[in-house]
Amino acid sequence: MNGVNLATPHPLQPYWDLTLAAVRADALRIALEWKLFNLLHLPASAQSIARQLRLDPANTGYWLDTLWSMELLNRDDSQPPQYHNTSVASDYLRPEAPDYCGDAWSFRLRGLRHFAGQLGDQVRAGRPSGQAPDVATTIDNWTSAARLQIAQEQRAVTVDLALRLMAQIPEFPGARRVLDLGGGPGLVAIALARDNPLLCGEVFDFAQTVSVAADNIRLAGLEQRLTVRGGDLASDSIGEGYDLIWCSSVLHFVPDLAATLKKIHAALRPGGVLVSAHAEIPEDPQQARRVMPYYLSMQMLGRQLTPAGGLVEALEQAGFEAIDSHAEVAFAVAPVAVQVARRSPS
Incomplete structure (x- = not known):
């Protein structure tokens, strides 16, 4: 034996x-x-x-x-x-x-179990042609989550990762104007402003949702440096002249990825930096197994989920250059790919 x-x-x-x-x-x-x-x-x-x-x-x-x-x-x-x-x-x-982070964990469990219980029906029937999610309900749900569950995840996970990423970006200490794009509770913008005392800027999200960020900015005592801008990324202005834009898990939901990236590019000043944190589908099945279960529901709703390298290609087509990529960054629930992309200085 x-x-x-x-x-x-x-x-x-x-x-x-x-x-x-x-x-x-x-x-x-x-x-x-x-x-x-x-x-x-x-x-x-x-x-x-x-x-x-x-x-x-x-x-x-x-x-x-x-x-x-x-x-x-x-x-x-x-x-x-x-x-x-x-x-x-x-x-x-x-x-x-x-x-x-207990409420956030329970929130994810309920959502994933609800989706999994309907998976067979979704695979069989698909999404009826022309049927889009109820926008008002989606905004209400996102606003509620931003107040509690997403705030917990940002506080416990995202803020630390954002600060660690900024420590590797040489432009961050010199940045003066930031946009937290789709920032929900705005805790990333608050953390960046605390880390860089010369940084001012805005949190952009739906009009209902930015009220949550505004409350958090007041609690942080940063009303003189941070403001909020409510709107729809697909149709409304996001401002301009930013040195730094933080954009996490937002591009999955836009109707036109190319147009949105061009809009973000135009909002940066020459030499400005975009930090994009979004999941992609890895080529290796063991790595993909960590991503696919969480994002499967988004895919079945017609959301954007690019294959590995897809966002770099889209960023280059939108005019970004000098792109630094981090293939697996340990965000909440599932890893994401982070691209640090720059607008040309000239």
Whole structure:
């Protein structure tokens, strides 16, 4: 028997793992709904948690062990065992934490499960010709998400990535005017303005949505440097003379990608920089597997999702040059491709 590896996974294991993921997701879902991670900020036993939440003690222990196996809880060797939050649970899943992201995670889970439940019907029937999403409902949903779930993701994930990207862009310290295009809650613009004290600019989004950004700008005390501009990217002015434009997960939704990129190019001053952060479909299936499930619903609604390299080609056709590309940047839920593209100085 020497040399025989009995632990080699069966070829079906990745697909069995799909079924197991549903159980892990619900173990976390109820933990968030019941605010478990507040109770386990300090060590506690399963019996103690069961008493506080009025649960069955034995099954509570099995549930906590599942969360331990997911590396959301630590478990000591005492009898009975004591459980407490890992750093991930404490930093991102405890409601009192500054970077709490539990609502955003639950929001993504509900949306993806709703879509998955309709997947067969979508594949069978497609989208009826000429039928577009209800624009008013879409704007209402986006505005609501910008106030809570998207704000959580920007605060916990996007802001840090934006600042790390800016540290690699030589033009950023000299930038004086920024546009956060489709900025939702505006937290990226706020972070950039705090990082560069000479930076002023605007957050552009739907008229309803920019009220959320305006509230956040006031709370940050940056009303003298940041303003908001409401409108429709496809038809309204986005301003001009920007040194820097941040555009994340916006181009998927525009009706004409080429026209939108030309509009963005024209809004930059000569020598200005566009930072575009948008998912593309990787050529490698293992990399594509991290992207496709999240963006499949967008594709089936007719949204833009370019193959790898497609955005660089579109940027070049729109007149951008000196493009620096980052193929996989770890944004929330799924990685995106980031292009740092420039308008010619002359």
